[in-house]
Amino acid sequence: MSSARHDVTRPGRPELREVSDGVFAYVQPDGTWWINNTGFLVGPQGVVSVDACSTRQRTLAYQRAIASVSSAPVRTLINTHHHGDHTFGNCLFPTATILAHERARAEALAFGPPRPLPYWEHVEWGGLTLDPPFVTFTDQVTVHVGDLRVEVRHVGTPAHTTNDVIVWIPERSVLYCGDLVFHGGTPFVLMGSVTGSIEVLEEVVRPLGAGTVVPGHGAVFAGDAPLRDTLDYLRFVADLAVRGREAGVTPLEAARDTDLGRFAGWPDAERIVGNLHRAYAELDGTPRGGPVDIYAALADMVAYNGGKPLSCLA
Numbered sequence: 001m002s003s004a005r006h007d008v009t010r011p012g013r014p015e016l017r018e019v020s021d022g023v024f025a026y027v028q029p030d031g032t033w034w035i036n037n038t039g040f041l042v043g044p045q046g047v048v049s050v051d052a053c054s055t056r057q058r059t060l061a062y063q064r065a066i067a068s069v070s071s072a073p074v075r076t077l078i079n080t081h082h083h084g085d086h087t088f089g090n091c092l093f094p095t096a097t098i099l100a101h102e103r104a105r106a107e108a109l110a111f112g113p114p115r116p117l118p119y120w121e122h123v124e125w126g127g128l129t130l131d132p133p134f135v136t137f138t139d140q141v142t143v144h145v146g147d148l149r150v151e152v153r154h155v156g157t158p159a160h161t162t163n164d165v166i167v168w169i170p171e172r173s174v175l176y177c178g179d180l181v182f183h184g185g186t187p188f189v190l191m192g193s194v195t196g197s198i199e200v201l202e203e204v205v206r207p208l209g210a211g212t213v214v215p216g217h218g219a220v221f222a223g224d225a226p227l228r229d230t231l232d233y234l235r236f237v238a239d240l241a242v243r244g245r246e247a248g249v250t251p252l253e254a255a256r257d258t259d260l261g262r263f264a265g266w267p268d269a270e271r272i273v274g275n276l277h278r279a280y281a282e283l284d285g286t287p288r289g290g291p292v293d294i295y296a297a298l299a300d301m302v303a304y305n306g307g308k309p310l311s312c313l314a
Contacts, residue, residue: 006055006057006122006123006313008061011029011032011035012030013029014026014029015029016069017220019174019212019214020174021172022043022145023039023041023169024039024041024069025220026039026062026065027214027218027219027220028058030267031185031217032185032217032313033085033120033268033310033312034054034055034084034085034120034314035054035058035312036085036179036216037051037216038052038053038062039051039176039214040069041148041169042069042145043144043145043146043148045072045075045146046072046076047066047070047072047074047075047076048074048076048145048150049078049093050078050080050167051079051086051087051178052077052079052086052087052088052090052093053086054086054088054089054114054123054125054314055088055089055114055123055124055125055128056089056125056127057124057126058089059088059089059092060092073095074093075096075097076097076099077090077093077099078100078143078152078165078167079098079104079133080100080164080167080176080178081104081163081164081165081178081179082100082105082163083179083191084111086178086179086216087108087131088114088125088128089128090131090133091128091129091130092128097135098133098134099133099135099137100133100135100165101136101137101154101163102138102163103161103162103163104136104163107162108130108132112130113128113129113130114128118309119298119299119301120312121312122312123312123314138154139153148169148171149169149170150169151167152166152168153166153204155180155200156200156204157199157200158193158288159189159192159193159196159199159200160179160197160216161192161289162191162192162289164179164180165178166178166180166204168210172211172212173211174210174214175214177214177215178215178216179215180200180201180205180215180216180230181201181213181216181218181230182217182230183215183221183226184219184226184267185217185266185267186263186266186267186268186271187234187271188268188274188275189274190271190275190278190297191289192288192289193278193289194234194238194241194275194278194282195238195282195288197234198231201230201234205227206224206227236263237275237276237279240272240276240279241254241280241282244276245280251276251279251280251297252303252304254276258272260272268310268311270302270304270305272304273297273301273304274300274301277292277293277300298310
């Protein structure tokens with residue numbers, strides 16, 4: 001890749017962490033736009049990966065991390081949802097069965113392959129081709145890594161997207177939760193649901209009591225604090241949407257007139273605008289995950305950001 005700006009060590013060097021015996025998290029700082037976490041499990045029949053990365057260079061670096069642990073092929077690749085930071089690198093795993101919720105396949109096909117996007121400048125995708133999931137399910141499927149049972153569950157309702165799944169390893173109390181949590185970053189539910197995200201965190205994720213959680217972005221964590229923080233933010237968005245709609249102001253105006261308080265220091269604060277677009281739509285009767293004008297919301301986020309493109313070092 002020609003630009004050092006997009007070297008995988010910027011804004012931080014990826015970290016490979018063994019969170020349980022043979023179970024790994026691959027954490028990419030700083031977890032902002034298009035810089036996601038992945039993970040993998042090593043078994044006697046091969047490797048199971050949880051997600052890919054957004055660009056060729058980042059996915060190849062992830063593959064080198066896997067190879068540093070095991071020479072076995074990646075036989076299964078689970079996509080936690082359809083977003084490109086988790087799926088664009090799928091095509092670099094030719095030996096893998098790509099597994100996801102059935103809506104993830106539909107959404108990936110609808111979005112298409114990586115391409116220049118007006119809201120993020122200078123991202124070098126690396127000539128990746130579209131490789132959507134080709135084994136899909138509706139509710140739950142179990143993957144066996146040797147004797148280890150890995151439960152891949154749809155969360156039951158639109159949340160971050162329409163097709164979020166969690167990867168739960170009950171014997172180890174390890175949870176890969178995808179983008180249901182941005183640990184230390186601003187949640188983003190424009191393509192899902194504010195109320196659905198709250199419901200999923202309260203009724204699906206928290207009751208598991210996971211000892212280790214690998215979020216889609218941000219540091220691996222234990223305990224309940226990051227979940228509480230995410231819930232506090234989502235409730236803040238829901239309350240602001242009610243007040244903004246009653247005042248007759250647009251999502252962008254409501255965001256500009258609002259003090260984000262303790263959430264102001266979270267990266268990607270402009271997501272408040274997209275989240276309000278979704279919250280307003282829900283108040284107007286749009287079903288969870290139903291159609292909204294995604295591009296109008298992203299344009300408003302750029303406007304909130306002072307007209308500058310959304311920051312991305314992927």
